[in-house]
Amino acid sequence: xxxxxxxxxxxxxxxxxxxxxxxxxxxxxxxxxxxxxxxxxxxxxxxxxxxxxxxxxxxxxxxxxxxxxxxxxxxxxxxxxxxxxxxxxxxxxxxxxxxxxxxxxxxxxxxxxxxxxxxxxxxxxxxxxxxxxxxxxxxxxxx
Amino acid sequence: xxxxxxxxxxxxxxxxxxxxxxxxxxxxxxxxxxxxxxxxxxxxxxxxxxxxxxxxxxxxxxxxxxxxxxxxxxxxxxxxxxxxxxxxxxxxxxxxxxxxxxxxxxxxxxxxxxxxxxxxxxxxxxxxxxxxxxxxxxxxxxxxxxxxxxxxxxxxxxxxxxxxxxxxxxxxxxxxxxxxxxxxxxxxxxxxxxxxxxxxxxxxxxxxxxxxxxxxxxxxxxxxxxxxxxxxxxxxxxxxx
Numbered sequence: 001x002x003x004x005x006x007x008x009x010x011x012x013x014x015x016x017x018x019x020x021x022x023x024x025x026x027x028x029x030x031x032x033x034x035x036x037x038x039x040x041x042x043x044x045x046x047x048x049x050x051x052x053x054x055x056x057x058x059x060x061x062x063x064x065x066x067x068x069x070x071x072x073x074x075x076x077x078x079x080x081x082x083x084x085x086x087x088x089x090x091x092x093x094x095x096x097x098x099x100x101x102x103x104x105x106x107x108x109x110x111x112x113x114x115x116x117x118x119x120x121x122x123x124x125x126x127x128x129x130x131x132x133x134x135x136x137x138x139x140x141x142x143x
Numbered sequence: 144x145x146x147x148x149x150x151x152x153x154x155x156x157x158x159x160x161x162x163x164x165x166x167x168x169x170x171x172x173x174x175x176x177x178x179x180x181x182x183x184x185x186x187x188x189x190x191x192x193x194x195x196x197x198x199x200x201x202x203x204x205x206x207x208x209x210x211x212x213x214x215x216x217x218x219x220x221x222x223x224x225x226x227x228x229x230x231x232x233x234x235x236x237x238x239x240x241x242x243x244x245x246x247x248x249x250x251x252x253x254x255x256x257x258x259x260x261x262x263x264x265x266x267x268x269x270x271x272x273x274x275x276x277x278x279x280x281x282x283x284x285x286x287x288x289x290x291x292x293x294x295x296x297x298x299x300x301x302x303x304x305x306x307x308x309x310x311x312x313x314x315x316x317x318x319x320x321x322x323x324x325x326x327x328x329x330x331x332x333x334x335x336x337x338x339x340x341x342x343x344x345x346x347x348x349x350x351x352x353x354x355x356x357x358x359x360x361x362x363x364x365x366x367x368x369x370x371x372x373x374x375x376x377x378x379x380x381x382x383x384x
Contacts (some may be wrong), residue, residue: 013261018223018226018227019223021226022222022223022226024353025202025226034290035249036372037286037287037291037296037372037383038287038289038368038369038372039284039286039287039341039368040286041221041222041226041284041286042225042286042287042364042365042368044222044225044226044229045225045226045228045229045232045361045365046229046365047226047229047365048226048227048229048230049229049232049233051218051235052229052230053233053236053305059230059234061226061231062229062230063230063327064343065227066226066227066228066229066230067211067227067230069220069223069224069227070224070227070228070231071347072220072224073221073224073343073344073345074179074180074314074344075157075158075161075179075180075215075263076218076220076221076224077180077221077311077314077343077344078160078161078183078187078217079153079157079210079211079214079215079217079309079312080158080190080218080220080221080285080307080310081181081183081184081187081188081307082156082157082183082184082187082191082206082210082214083206083211083214083303083307084184084185084188084304084307085188085191085192085202085203085205085206085210086202086203086206086207086211087300087303087304088202088203089203090298090300090301090304091304092272093315094274095306097268097269097270097274098270098274098304098305100264100268101225101261101264101265101268101270101274101278101305102278102281102304102305102308102309103308104261104310105159105225105257105261105264105278105281106281106307106308106309106312106313106340106341107255107281107304107312107316107320107340108257108260108261108264109253109261109281109309109336109340110255110313110320110324110326110336110337110339110340110341110345111320111324111326111336112256112257112260112336113249113250113253113254113257113335113336113339113363114253114326114329114332114335114336115284115292115325115332116244116248116252116253116256117245117248117249117250117329117331117332117334117335117336118249118328118329118332118371119249120154120206120248120249120252121242121249121329121331121332122244122246122247124244124245125242125337127343130175135157140355
């Protein structure tokens, strides 16, 4: 972590990088087969991550604009929320059941994923610890 | 009518209701029902219903004619914002490299167990087969979930609604849920859970909890898109839906 290098690129340059990635991601997304759709934002995320990892793009070229975007995400979802106004018919028919299931599902997804991951972390830690104690006592934690 | 069909109306309405939400949230010292997004959604829909009554058209018409042009402008920014999660992910590359196997196993089995539980809950409340099918791909982002639901014979607009509500629930209850279920003891799992349950909003919230949570939530958003693509059709087939 070098402090000198944290000078961020001008905002328009950052915007340009995001726009370029967005455009490329859009093209790749269109090329994906219909049976296996991968949306543009997901491809864009992977693309930017790969470019950062291989140091094609420096993190300070995309950091401050990215943080600004992320900080506004709550607001960006307002139109999605309000879009339910276009679907009030479904809500009238099965609304209560659907809402119950969706709230339950959200909690299930959060808790189950968290605890499943915790479980596998524990399992894998056990396995590697056992191996490490067999192979070498001193190398624990060297990564 | 002329003034509200201008895209400015949608942008304006979104800003006002969200700002009211932020103000209420601050005034109530963080009461969970006053989460800005939730307030904005309820108020915004209420305004559209009133306008529909006033102009004597359906709410759906007012939504498409008046709100959507402006709303779409704001909505568009979700795409670059999602891409921006690559940055917090890259910053914690160490976590991802070290734990990729745990992350993969956690997501695959987490998704499978979740789908089974969701099916049970949906059956218990008496949702029909189409409704249940529409609930399965919720952990993926809307753009993946909708075509998936179509493919297995569900109702894609119900799925879209579910994905939106996921985000609203996480946004409103995220803090409480993390506390109630004592999730913060394992940042890796918390991040993945938030990414799977709350998508982009979940990731933004995870980032507030810490850099590890933020990075793994971003991984979850990407990976669930792929995992769901593979698992949802298989699961629907196995359960005989």
